[in-house]
Amino acid sequence: MxxxxxxxxxxxxxxxxxxxxxxxxxxxxxxxxxxxxxxxxxxxxxxxxxxxxxxxxxxxxxxxxxxxxxxxxxxxxxxxxxxxxxxxxxxxxxxxxxEQERELAYHFFVHELFHCWVGGNVSSSDGLIIEAITQYMTDLMIGRLGWCNADFLIQGRANWQEIVKTANLPHKLIAEYKLRFHKMYTNDPDRLFDFCRDLATCFRQQRSREKTDISPVLQQYLGTVLKEDQENNTEE
Ligand SMILES: [Zn+2]
Structure with missing residues (x-):
């Protein structure tokens, strides 16, 4: 062709x-x-x-x-x-x-752009965290820039709670991470932004590698959260 x-x-x-x-x-x-x-x-x-x-x-x-x-x-x-x-x-x-379709389209364009800073080959469990932070930050950014209205974001967060209760992996885990990032943002937005900056630095520094190791950054910002995940998993 x-x-x-x-x-x-x-x-x-x-x-x-x-x-x-x-x-x-x-x-x-x-x-x-x-x-x-x-x-x-x-x-x-x-x-x-x-x-x-x-x-x-x-x-x-x-x-x-x-x-x-x-x-x-x-x-x-x-x-x-x-x-x-x-x-x-x-x-x-x-x-x-x-309006809903248009806002989702805007999300897709900006989502892929975020992956230019935070994205690439990582382990599959880290990949879910990358996907969650990308979805979260994309919504936050299009909201702050005025490309979608607040209702859309509030509705989105209500959906995550529903997904956590009803969906299976990996959607359940991505929604859980998004709720945690939202908590992080609500308590201390700078900490969430520092997390993004450090992740981006990590990807930038390891750009020539096949796979990026982001575990030091995850440990620093989500250390206790990751431990909780492991404990929750072993309970089952
Ligand atoms: Zn993505």
């Missing part, structure tokens, strides 16, 4: 946005969202990846809404250079006309 046909292509300082189909959002709107979030994430966690990120807004079947980030690394001797970063966000035709 030849290269894809896009009906919209637009770019900004850090991003190139390409859409396969008509969307209720304008390309400039997504670029604005991403640039704002990029700026906030840099303030919070230090410099991001030194590359222009390609964002593909693809069309999918109705039940396949989702997003992922592809980061292709080229590793030179003792030094990594990132050569290509692509976000692929997939939504069905006619998606995003309700």
């Amino acid at each position: 030849n290269s894809k046909e896009y009906i919209a292509v637009a770019s900004s300082e850090h991003f190139v946005y390409k859409a396969e189909t008509n969307r209720p959002w304008r390309p400039e709107t997504i670029l604005e969202l991403l640039e704002q979030a990029h700026q906030e994430f840099e303030k919070l966690m230090g410099p991001g990846l030194d590359t222009v990120i390609e964002v593909e807004d693809r069309m999918c079947e109705s039940n396949n809404v989702g997003a992922r980030a592809e980061i292709r690394k080229q590793i030179h001797f003792q030094q990594t250079s990132i050569i290509e970063v692509k976000f692929i966000c997939e939504f069905p035709q006619n998606y995003g006309y309700t």
Whole structure:
């Protein structure tokens, strides 16, 4: 197949946005969202990846809404250079006309961006924590920047409590971590932000490795929590 046909292509300082189909959002709107979030994430966690990120807004079947980030690394001797970063966000035709759908779409775009600081290969149990902090911080950020309303976030937290009670792993565990991060944020927001910054530093320092070891940071910030998890698990 030849290269894809896009009906919209637009770019900004850090991003190139390409859409396969008509969307209720304008390309400039997504670029604005991403640039704002990029700026906030840099303030919070230090410099991001030194590359222009390609964002593909693809069309999918109705039940396949989702997003992922592809980061292709080229590793030179003792030094990594990132050569290509692509976000692929997939939504069905006619998606995003309700407020809830639109806010979820915004979440997907910003979620993948957060993974440029905090994301990569880690052990599977650490992966759940990374997913939870990414979901939590993304909601927090789009809320603070005014891209979703408070009700959406409050409703989200009510859902996590429900998920903790009813769902199975891994969704149950991710929701539990999100509730803990929310508690951390409520008690001492700077501690949660320090946690994100230290995680990002950890990923940055180990960028040339196949797998990132984040256990010292988890131990420092969630030490007692992790111990509780183990105790809870052994009770069963
Ligand atoms: Zn994720």
